[in-house]
Amino acid sequence: MNHPEKNNADLLWINDPGHAWLRVKRAVIPRAVLARISAYSYESGQYVYLEEDEDAGKYLHNVYLFVVDRPAIPEVEDCGQFGIRQMRHYAPRPQEVTA
Numbered sequence: 001m002n003h004p005e006k007n008n009a010d011l012l013w014i015n016d017p018g019h020a021w022l023r024v025k026r027a028v029i030p031r032a033v034l035a036r037i038s039a040y041s042y043e044s045g046q047y048v049y050l051e052e053d054e055d056a057g058k059y060l061h062n063v064y065l066f067v068v069d070r071p072a073i074p075e076v077e078d079c080g081q082f083g084i085r086q087m088r089h090y091a092p093r094p095q096e097v098t099a
Contacts, residue, residue, distance in 0.1 A: 013075040021049035022056035034096040042087035
């Protein structure tokens with residue numbers, strides 16, 4: 001599997017006072033992961049914001065399972081510039097869940 005940094009995943013942890021999400025470009029999330037993301041994650045434009053408790057782990061486990069030298073993922077506090085909780089809840093597109 002290709003390393004996400006080479007795929008321009010644009011990974012970023014975003015925290016607000018009650019939760020955190022991993023921002024990932026939708027185009028680089030493996031189909032097997034897209035089909036298993038919960039409605040607790042959000043989406044906007046080219047990004048999916050994977051909730052920290054389950055969905056971010058699914059992505060990271062799938063992509064980094066055999067990567068020894070994992071990159072650090074930058075982290076920021078959401079002071080309103082992202083507005084994740086006002087985004088549309090994640091829903092897979094039909095082409096992402098069919099074989």
